[in-house]
Amino acid sequence: MTPPLIFELSRSGRCAATLPELDVPPAELPVELLRDDLPLPEVSELDLVRHYTRLSQLNYGIDIGYYPLGSCTMKYNPKINEEMARLPGFVHLHPYQEEETVQGALYLIYSLQTFLAEIGGFAGVSLQPAAGAHGELTGVLMMRAYHLQQGDTGRNVILVPDSAHGTNPATTSMSGMTVVEIPSDGRGNVDMAALQAACQEHGPRLVGMMLTNPNTLGLFDENVAAISELVHRHGGLMYGDGANMNALLGIARPGDLGFDVLHYNLHKTFGTPHGGGGPGSGPVGASARLVDFLPRPIVAVDEARSSDGEMFFAWRDPPQSIGRVKAFYGHFGVMVRAYTYIRMLGAPGLRRVAEHAVLNANYLLSQVRGVYPIPYDRVCMHEFVCEGQVADAPDVRALDISKRLIDYGFHPPTNYFPLIVHEALMIEPTETESKETLDAFAAALRQIAEEARSDPDLLLQAPRQAPLRRLDEVRAAKELRLRWEEQGQELL
Amino acid sequence: MPYIPHSNEDRQAMLKAIGVRSVDELFRDVPEAVRFPTLDLPFPLSEMEARWELETLAEANFSVADGPCFLGAGAYHHFVPAVVDSLLRRGEFYTAYTPYQPEVSQGTLQAIFEYQTMICNLTGMEVSNASHYDGATATAEAVITAVNAHRLKRRKVVLSPQLHPEYRDVVRTYTQGMGLTIVGDEDPGADSSQLADRVDGETACLIVQSPNFLGQIEDLPGLAGAAREHRALLVVVTDPIALGLLKPPGDFGADIVVGEGQGMGAGLNLGGPYLGFFATRMEHVRKMAGRLAGQTVDAAGERGFVLTLSTREQHIRRERATSNICTNQGLLVLAAAIYMAALGRCGLRQVAELCYHRAHYAAGRIDELEGFAVLRDKPFFKEFIVHCPRPVREINQYLLDEWGIIGGYDLGRDYPHLQDHVLLCVTEMNPRQEIDVLVEALQEVTE
Known part of the structure; x- marks a missing residue:
């Protein structure tokens, strides 16, 4: 379940910021140019902190886990x-x-x-x-x-x-x-x-x-x-x-x-x-x-x-x-x-980045080969593309595999791109991931392929371990709701 | 080895699984003649050495934290409450990608949805996207939206000479291959009221800034009338902080409202990263570029949010997309949303009033100085034009060297008729004491 919107937390008279008193003689305000009302939320500082902290907890980031989003290079972002x-x-x-x-x-x-x-x-x-x-x-x-x-x-x-x-x-x-x-x-x-x-x-x-x-x-x-x-x-x-x-x-x-x-x-x-x-x-x-x-x-x-x-x-x-x-x-x-x-990596460090990005991708490819079809199977560089299809599980698509990966605690790869690969899953491990992480990810992919055959509903109904179940994107585009309005929220 | 976890054993096991003997073998597709170049880069540093080097570079600058600053001109020194950066530092926010997988991105998506709502409320518009790179690129995208709204049949754009000079530059860069005619700013001294005459049946849009680059509040009702008469879209570039006080452009019939959102939590950062906001009417939603968060439900009927109307975008439409934008300013959208929620209904008005009253106090005091004159032909918000008795460059040098003050923007750079005119900016970050010091320093300049 998602938290209330910040507007739904609003109570008249609250403010999360403190500002100095006016220390100069006030000038005349041009009355005809002034707005009547400013409908922004009114929340306390603690409400604000809890709201956005809660929102953050609904997100998946590199700091949480493996994020093999192809073409996006989701490597560790150093704290320094x-x-x-x-x-x-x-x-x-x-x-x-x-x-x-x-x-x-x-x-x-x-x-x-x-x-x-x-x-x-x-x-x-x-x-x-x-x-x-x-x-x-x-x-x-x-x-x-x-x-x-x-x-x-x-x-x-x-x-x-x-x-x-x-x-x-x-x-x-x-x-x-x-x-x-x-x-x-x-x-x-x-x-x-x-x-x-x-x-x-x-x-x-x-x-x-x-x-x-x-x-x-x-x-x-x-x-x-x-x-x-x-x-x-x-x-x-x-x-x-x-x-x-x-x-x-x-x-x-x-x-x-x-x-x-x-x-x-x-x-x-x-x-x-x-x-x-x-x-x-x-x-x-x-x-x-x-x-x-x-x-x-x-x-x-x-x-x-x-x-x-x-x-x-x-x-x-x-x-x-x-x-x-x-x-x-x-x-x-x-x-x-x-x-x-x-400055921290220098020339030798940068080369090691590329080497390990390519090493990780080829290693993961070796672990996925035979489980999912690899349409262009040769030595890859920093990422590879496989088909999100499992023999004997015709109803299962790349999207279902992706959503099931969420249940295993991983961020899905890039789906349906590049366009020239049918049911594409584009996987980019990056150099900052360890062999254990890649092994766990490969094991999950193998397990999911097995599930696709034995219990495809596990994939078709996935995710179940995320804050929300699968979202209705068609409805979002059809009944455009692009901002919060005080009335009408109950219609949904 | 920074950020790479592999042990020697790992590497050997992985190479064996791949079926090659060395990492170098993985690069056989790279032409040998150019393979493995020697890069001439400085020697790598440990974390503490890197920190020392960066701290030394940072300390070599004189920042607006080191002395009073009266410089604005499109980038503003506004207060950022501590909650903003405290929340932005959460790794769940800043180490996430664009929310392509909504089930694990509700934090980002709901924050965008809330931001869109706040921008609509602030500007008086019906729909906001999830941001552009900055105010200038949002303005350029507004031009493209307007041209598309007219189904490419109108190719003339009228823009005000008092639109930020760099925004005008960016509009021209963006559209240089589109065959547009861009007019209105040929005479930098022309008043924006003359723009109405330039709008005709060929005009896709009229772009004005209010408060404009010179800090003045424009006559939007008059300009809106001219645009409406010829069915040209009215694009208003504005300052969100000013909207804490002033009537929103939507009330005057603006079709697109854009601007620089930097003042809402982004800091100055030598010009970026900032935040371009973009709001319009629902009738143009499909011509608008940029990401959009929309409300929907999940399979269990719970409220949730997704990126929507993506059929407008490059990854679906490819060469038929109206813009190539994919990344927006995600983290700055979050900063702006937290900022607007923190200040809220009363706080943003208070910030705007502090800016307004202090700027008018400063203008009044400076106007009394021998040799200085404030131009007051139009109402202003937080910036105003001062005619100086000496070249602005000399005055600014004196303020910096003798008083540690960062002076205003030299308008002679862009407006030949405003030689020896400075644009001064006063915000809630300039208490009366700083203004009084500035007045004293300026008085000294003429002595």
Whole structure:
């Protein structure tokens, strides 16, 4: 059972905050501009604390248990990062303060730009984008701006593999360009013949290609060099979706693989928390060709104001910048966490992250093989995709397996994505999970497959151990109730 | 090895189960020529060394906690009650993902539903989404919503020169591939009342900010009339703290209300992460981007919440989605909800009144100073324009060096006709004593 809404706890006259008395002579209020009432809840501080504490207990987070949500990289979020992001000398900085008063912060931003450029193999990085999808929009607009600046005005096609995240085609449309979908081949790579044909057909109109590598099947595209060569030969640019960078840290640099621009997800790869859906951070790295198009501003060393041994950091607008993609400079609080993470791991630590992420995924794959079908069965990278289907249990779907995993105390994997796998279950263990956890998870998956045959109702009725039973999503969309209203609550 | 639990034995057992002899073998698909690069990064630190380094960097800054701050211009120094961060630190909230599995995400979902309700009540609108990245991107998404509401048949956007300059920049960045005509701010000195003449039958939306970038409260009824006459959507960018006192834009017929929610519990953080709120009328709900929490029941008939209307979104509609947004500002939504619930019906009004009265007290005192003049042609809330006897840069440098005061925003940066004009911001965080010190310091500037 869920707790009452905060509005249902409200009692007239309560307030959970104390404020100072007015210490100046009151000014005249413009009566005609004032609101009559402000219908916000009225609760005591203890009511408030208990309400949100109770809500928190209805959630599942990494701090509670295993969270193998594919493509989301739900790794441990180190506590030291939280502490550092809350240092008063970071929290209480106004974005428009004079540069000389925020040199510590600008040093951190400059260093993080430099670290990410080194890790990704790029000429420059902007930390402004707020999330992965926002980084995609940034990168695609940069590719567009590059062609326009070259006087190449006829380009409006972006190639996107059929295994791509939904954000890739959505970003393309949002940027005013057209998507051409490229199928995958039998090994889960981009189909080279189809790519060749698309490049030939759309060559002069080609803006570039958006490629996730490792892709959403968790597979490293074996033809990445050839893909990049082909797209470049037709005048296109390569956009890298860095959602899966956790597999590549210290293993390969996207810049070296031929990508011209790529977004990183600090909230996936670099250990910053997902916050129940944000704030993320989606910095963008660019090759020498595209670096001048990065969103403004970035941090640079101001030589004129630097002296011996003392660098002065300043905001700079890249000369061909596509503009600002958000107000101010990006999610600085998230940058502090990622900076702390990279400083503690260093180059050897980052490589160990990728190695163990890939080791864990392949180990778990070895434990699941034979229990659930693996449509593209080869050495995977940081995640793998299986089919949520059990022979002799035709009624059971991936969703049922997922919900049953909740009863075993695990968060389900990503369901029904990528779209090219029937009943997909996309499993990403991450490097921070132990062998015992993976063994327990694999045992649960095996047990559930057994239950699917012997007592499918256990799956079809799952979950039973969660705060709520399965929720009626159809009803939610049909009888839209998107806010609380005083009357009418009893109708449900 | 930080954060990696594997022992040597674990690794050996796992490699054996996989059927390879070494971890390196797992990377055979990576082209050999670029495999295993040497990354040039600084030497790794232990936790205590990392803490020392970060503390040193933090202490190298002069923050608004170190001296009085009169800087606003879209990011505000407001009080954050301790309960906000105390609750945000719960791992169940901040280590969760987007609530795709509602049975184990009711905490996040109910908090979003409550937030949506509070935003509707604050803005006077019918529906709120679960947030955008910040006020600027929410404004850009409002433009896209308006263009879609007109089925792409109207491609003109009229925006006020007194809309935050960075928001105008972001709107142009977002829409650069959409073939829109964006007008209204060609003359930065033009008054927003002239915008009504720019709205016509081609206009998808009219965007105004109130209180605007210069702190002034706009004539919304007049602008709403112009928008309505041509069936253009009226987009109002606003400050949620001001709405503690002022009539909500919904009362004036706004079609979309967006703004920066940073003042509600987010802290300054050098510009982010912040929170873009977005509210509209039910008729536009399917054109609106962003996540939405909706009420439903579970299999046992219990009330519960899910993400709903996801058929609008990128993971379902792919290239036919109107926005690519997936992540919102989850934890900041929670902060804003806790903030609004903590302050409540009376508290938010009290914060707004403190801002209003102190800002007017400061304006009155500064106006009396020799050489300074406050522009008072429109009512203002917590920010006001002051004409200074010397360049703003020099005054701010003096305030900082001699008094440890963070001065206001130099309006000459964006508005050529406002050279030597500073935008000062006064909130509940500036007690009378700080204002009196500012007045004394400004007096000294001219001596």
